[in-house]
Amino acid sequence: MTDDIARARDLLDHATSVAVLTGAGISAESGIPTFRDALTGLWENFRPEELATPEAFEANPKLVWDWYAWRREIVAKAVPNEGHRALAELERQCREHEVDFTLVTQNVDGLHREAGSHRVVELHGNIRRVKCFGQHHPVEIWPEGDGVPACPRCGSLLRPDVVWFGEMLPSDELAAALAAARTCDVFLCVGTSAVVEPAASLPFMALQAGARVIEVNPRPTPLTPSASVSLHGTAAHLLPLIIGIAQ
C-alpha cells in the first residue's frame, strides 16, 4: 500500500494536466449516504427509477419532492471531509506549478466548493438549487409546506436542479468533463462505482488518450483492472496521504 501511495504521488508530481472524477463515495465520510444507500429506511421500498426520473415526478411529484427534501436536509448539515480538502489542496498545488486541473463530480452536494475547490464541474447538477419542471426557471426561495411549491413565473411545479435518469447532462459541463478527460496525463478517479454513463466512460477516454489512471475506492470497480494504481481504502484516509498533507 505504501508503495502504491508513493507511485500515485509520483504520477501526480510529474503530471502536466490533472483530471479528477469523484462520485458518491467521497461524501460518504461526510455522512451523506451514497445514492443506493439512500434508498434505505423510509425509502427502502423504492427503486431509483421510482424517484429519480422525470416520469416518477410526473406520476407522483410529492413523493419525489419529499425524497429530495429529506436528502437536502442531510446535505445542509454535512461538512466537507479530509478527502474533499485534499482535492482542494491538490488544485492549489497544481495552480502553483502551472499544471492544468479540473475536478469533475457526479455529486450534487456542493461539498467540493465548500472545501475550497474552484475548478469544479458538476455533471449531475446541485441539490441545493431548485428549478421548475416545465421551463427550467431557476428559483431561489420557495415555501416549505405540505405540497410541492410552484414556479412564481409560470406556475409549473418545482423540482431539484439535478440530472435524473434519462435526462441530458448540462452541455457546458459535459464538454468541460470530456475535454479534461481527453487532455489530462493523470486521471484520478475517487469513490465512484464507474457504472453510470457518461461519467463512467471518462477514465476510459483518458486511458485511450494515453493518460495514467489512479483509482481510490474501498471496492473493485470495472475500472480497477485498467488503473495504473488502484488504492483500496476510503477517500478521507487515502487522499491526504496521496496529496502529501498527511503521513
Ligand code: APR
Ligand atoms: N471512499 C471512497 N469510495 C467509497 C467510500 C469511501 N469512504 N464509500 C463508498 N465508496 C465507493 C463505493 O465502493 C462505490 O464504488 O463509492 C462508490 C459509490 O457508488 P455509487 O453509489 O454508485 O455512486 P456514484 O458512482 O457516484 O453513482 C453515480 O449514479 O445514482 C446515480 O446520479 C447518481 O451521481 C450518481 C451516479
